[in-house]
Amino acid sequence: xxxxxxxxxxxxxxxxxxxxxxxxxxxxxxxxxxxxxxxxxxxxxxxxxxxxxxxxxxxxxxxxxxxxxxxxxxxxxxxxxxxxxxxxxxxxxxxxxxxxxxxxxxxxxx
Amino acid sequence: xxxxxxxxxxxxxxxxxxxxxxxxxxxxxxxxxxxxxxxxxxxxxxxxxxxxxxxxxxxxxxxxxxxxxxxxxxxxxxxxxxxxxxxxxxxxxxxxxxxxxxxxxxxxxxxxxxxxxxxxxxxxxxxxxxxxxxxxxxx
Numbered sequence: 001x002x003x004x005x006x007x008x009x010x011x012x013x014x015x016x017x018x019x020x021x022x023x024x025x026x027x028x029x030x031x032x033x034x035x036x037x038x039x040x041x042x043x044x045x046x047x048x049x050x051x052x053x054x055x056x057x058x059x060x061x062x063x064x065x066x067x068x069x070x071x072x073x074x075x076x077x078x079x080x081x082x083x084x085x086x087x088x089x090x091x092x093x094x095x096x097x098x099x100x101x102x103x104x105x106x107x108x109x110x
Numbered sequence: 111x112x113x114x115x116x117x118x119x120x121x122x123x124x125x126x127x128x129x130x131x132x133x134x135x136x137x138x139x140x141x142x143x144x145x146x147x148x149x150x151x152x153x154x155x156x157x158x159x160x161x162x163x164x165x166x167x168x169x170x171x172x173x174x175x176x177x178x179x180x181x182x183x184x185x186x187x188x189x190x191x192x193x194x195x196x197x198x199x200x201x202x203x204x205x206x207x208x209x210x211x212x213x214x215x216x217x218x219x220x221x222x223x224x225x226x227x228x229x230x231x232x233x234x235x236x237x238x239x240x241x242x243x244x245x246x247x248x249x
Contacts (some may be wrong), residue, residue, distance in 0.1 A: 014198065016205045018240065019187040023131055030182045030244035031127040048131075062140065071213065091114030099121035106118075106130040110112060110166040 017047060017108075022050045027105065036102035041091040042109025046072025050079055052105065058083045060098035064090045111169035115245075122247045128179060132151050132166055133159075134186060134239030140217065142224045143192070144232040151224050152217025166181070170243050179245035181204035186241050193234040196225050202236070 017023075027033060033055040043049045043061035045068050053059045053076070053106050061084055063069050069086050087097050091109065118128050138154040173179050193202060203210055211219070225232070 014193070014201055014205060016191060016202060016238070018187070022187065022189060022241070026185055026187055026240075026242045027129050027131075027244070029185060030242070031129055034242055039118070041118070076222070091111075091117060094114075094117045094121055096121060100123040101121055102126050102128070104118040104122055104126070105129045106111075106114070106128070106132075108131055108133070109114075110132060110162045 031103050039101040039104040040107050042107045044068045046075045049108050053081045053084045060085050062087045062089050111166050115173045124249045126247045128245045130243045132241050134241050139237040141235045142228050143235045144229045150223050151221040153214045154211040155214045156211035182244035182246045184243045188239045189235045195234050
């Protein structure tokens with residue numbers, strides 16, 4: 001993780017995503033998240049990561065954007081979420097950090 | 111995405127699940143909303159981005175066909191985002207990242223006309239969609 005995380009702002013005035021809880025509710029129509037080990041690919045600024053972390057036993061959140069990972073890490077710290085490990089990388093080059101997982105979520109990543 | 115799905119298969123438990131959340135094919139509808147009144151004002155289109163979405167859909171189908179996963183289910187969901195007005199649209203489009211969507215032909219003049227004649231409490235509503243695809247790892 002880069003050292004410059006603290007300098008990033010968390011202020012978000014506009015959000016192009018669905019309201020909090022919608023995606024997690026939709027995921028759980030197919031897959032239970034409660035107390036599962038979750039891998040999130042493309043976590044970005046951690047918007048969905050925090051929602052997953054509130055249900056899951058643990059989350060490994062991966063993203064190739066260091067700046068976004070910093071924001072995510074700061075958001076987790078601010079919200080007191082401790083069961084998330086942020087990892088720099090991409091889906092194609094997954095390391096075995098935290099494996100095996102019960103659920104992998106491709107979070108708006110193509 | 112096929113490579114990523116195969117990589118994920120390698121770190122999933124037996125019978126573990128892979129869930130993909132993607133935008134629906136890019137077709138965000140714009141409307142001027144005042145109270146219960148909703149006036150369609152056009153749409154945002156993004157043909158370049160649609161190519162990525164089609165590739166992602168093809169990748170999901172491919173890992174089912176090659177036996178790496180089974181399809182657990184797929185669900186579409188529409189949701190609304192409200193902006194203060196057309197002035198917020200450039201910032202909203204920026205947040206969507208690249209390639210950037212654009213207003214479809216004729217949308218901007220129609221939106222401007224509707225907005226000028228709307229009440230001060232009006233909002234610009236964007237209806238967008240997502241698709242959730244759930245796959246189950248084969249043993």
